[in-house]
Amino acid sequence: MAPTQRHRWLTRADNRTKRRVAALRQFALDTARRAFEEEYPDLALPPVVAVIPAYLEEANLGAVLDAFPESVCGLPVAPLVVVDGGGDNTDEVARKYGAFTCVLPVNLGQGAAFRLAYDLAIGHGARYVVTLDADGQNDPAEMDRLVGPLVRDEADFVIASRQLGTDHTTDRFRRAGVELYARLLGVVTGRHLTDTSNGYRAFRAEVLADLLPHLRQDQYQTAEVVITAAAAGWRIGECPTTWHPRASGESKKGGNLFFGAQYARVIAVTWARTLRAGRSLRGPRR
Numbered sequence: 001m002a003p004t005q006r007h008r009w010l011t012r013a014d015n016r017t018k019r020r021v022a023a024l025r026q027f028a029l030d031t032a033r034r035a036f037e038e039e040y041p042d043l044a045l046p047p048v049v050a051v052i053p054a055y056l057e058e059a060n061l062g063a064v065l066d067a068f069p070e071s072v073c074g075l076p077v078a079p080l081v082v083v084d085g086g087g088d089n090t091d092e093v094a095r096k097y098g099a100f101t102c103v104l105p106v107n108l109g110q111g112a113a114f115r116l117a118y119d120l121a122i123g124h125g126a127r128y129v130v131t132l133d134a135d136g137q138n139d140p141a142e143m144d145r146l147v148g149p150l151v152r153d154e155a156d157f158v159i160a161s162r163q164l165g166t167d168h169t170t171d172r173f174r175r176a177g178v179e180l181y182a183r184l185l186g187v188v189t190g191r192h193l194t195d196t197s198n199g200y201r202a203f204r205a206e207v208l209a210d211l212l213p214h215l216r217q218d219q220y221q222t223a224e225v226v227i228t229a230a231a232a233g234w235r236i237g238e239c240p241t242t243w244h245p246r247a248s249g250e251s252k253k254g255g256n257l258f259f260g261a262q263y264a265r266v267i268a269v270t271w272a273r274t275l276r277a278g279r280s281l282r283g284p285r286r
């Protein structure tokens with residue numbers, strides 16, 4: 001069917017809006033990055049950097065930072081908190097507890113915050129990057145378990161597993177979802193994985209540098225990272241960890257059904273994309 005004049009006009013307007021939104025997002029990212037570079041001139045980060053995305057987490061973040069280990073596998077470690085808008089005092093808490101703090105002026109989503117943090121961590125010298133939640137669901141004292149396989153050169157990317165460890169939450173529906181999606185990702189990636197939605201992870205810096213240009217999701221990005229890393233041929237390991245209930249507040253990701261649907265969408269689009277990308281994924285040098 002030939003497009004009408006009205007249809008053409010509407011499409012153009014829509015594209016213009018998309019371009020405006022993209023420009024505004026880039027402006028927010030550039031603003032946050034510039035402020036970070038000004039706050040920490042000549043920054044040399046320690047070998048292990050633990051990235052914590054935080055959105056409206058002023059009540060929970062302090063306890064997480066308080067539980068931070070002095071070192072991980074004998075290597076110095078520092079937290080890098082990316083505060084994703086929100087307008088509460090999460091940034092003040094992060095600074096009070098001595099974390100490197102990057103503040104986005106508006107909420108762009110956990111995936112966008114992660115991409116910025118990966119780039120900052122790699123750019124300032126981190127060799128290993130850990131990711132964990134700001135809400136107390138992961139135990140910072142267990143970081144050795146994640147970084148150990150990287151240091152021993154047994155894996156390139158390690159995912160914490162509540163299935164192999166202990167799950168202190170009681171939501172049976174969410175638990176069933178964790179199992180179902182781990183199985184599905186097992187089929188998609190050809191790897192045996194038990195907890196692919198767990199955000200407690202550790203990466204070699206080279207892995208993140210390789211994956212970064214291929215990451216697109218602004219939220220629900222955990223599956224995207226796993227599928228892309230597997231397609232590129234990186235070694236993915238798992239380790240048992242403890243999964244706690246959120247210290248306070250509610251998940252920012254919506255109820256179980258919405259979360260499950262978004263997770264499935266991300267699996268489908270990322271799988272399709274990696275099939276198309278084929279050999280353009282660099283992966284490990286063999």
Ligand SMILES: Nc1nc2c(ncn2[C@@H]2O[C@H](COP(=O)(O)OP(=O)(O)O)[C@@H](O)[C@H]2O)c(=O)[nH]1
Nearest residue numbers: 053054055084109110113133134135251252253
């Ligand atoms: N930067 C950023 N972090 C977010 C956003 N939504 C959630 N988070 C953080 O990501 C972590 C996990 O989010 P949460 O809502 O607990 O999701 P769940 O644990 O998967 O139910 C927490 O530290 C949140 O503060 C967001 O839009 N931006």
Ligand SMILES: [Mg+2]
Nearest residue numbers: 133135137246
């Ligand atoms: Mg959480």
